Amino acid sequence: MRQEIALKKLVEYVARKASALTQRYELEDLVAPSIAPLFERSIDKMIVTLVKRNGGLRCNLCDKGPFTKRGMYLHLIRVHAKDIEFMVQEELKKLLEVVRK
Numbered sequence: 350m351r352q353e354i355a356l357k358k359l360v361e362y363v364a365r366k367a368s369a370l371t372q373r374y375e376l377e378d379l380v381a382p383s384i385a386p387l388f389e390r391s392i393d394k395m396i397v398t399l400v401k402r403n404g405g406l407r408c409n410l411c412d413k414g415p416f417t418k419r420g421m422y423l424h425l426i427r428v429h430a431k432d433i434e435f436m437v438q439e440e441l442k443k444l445l446e447v448v449r450k
């Protein structure tokens with residue numbers, strides 16, 4: 350249950366960063382501090398996959414847009430939360446493997 354809440358907050362974190370909105374949480378509060386800096390870099394890569402920035406914000410997954418920052422955030426949360434959740438889980442799995450080695 351706790352993990353599910355953290356995952357939701359991580360999806361929000363990614364969507365906010367992708368839309369250039371201010372964050373409501375620190376990444377260090379959502380994942381282990383030891384992997385937070387690495388995870389921040391993973392998120393930057395996810396954002397490149399999620400959002401196109403030429404001529405305003407556009408969704409890279411379904412090509413909708415252009416959006417305002419707020420509109421981009423809402424689109425990602427409403428339409429692509431599952432996609433982002435999947436990316437976050439995959440990245441976390443990878444990072445935890447690296448940390449354990």
Ligand SMILES: [Zn+2]
Binds near residue numbers: 408410424428429
């Ligand atoms: Zn989309």
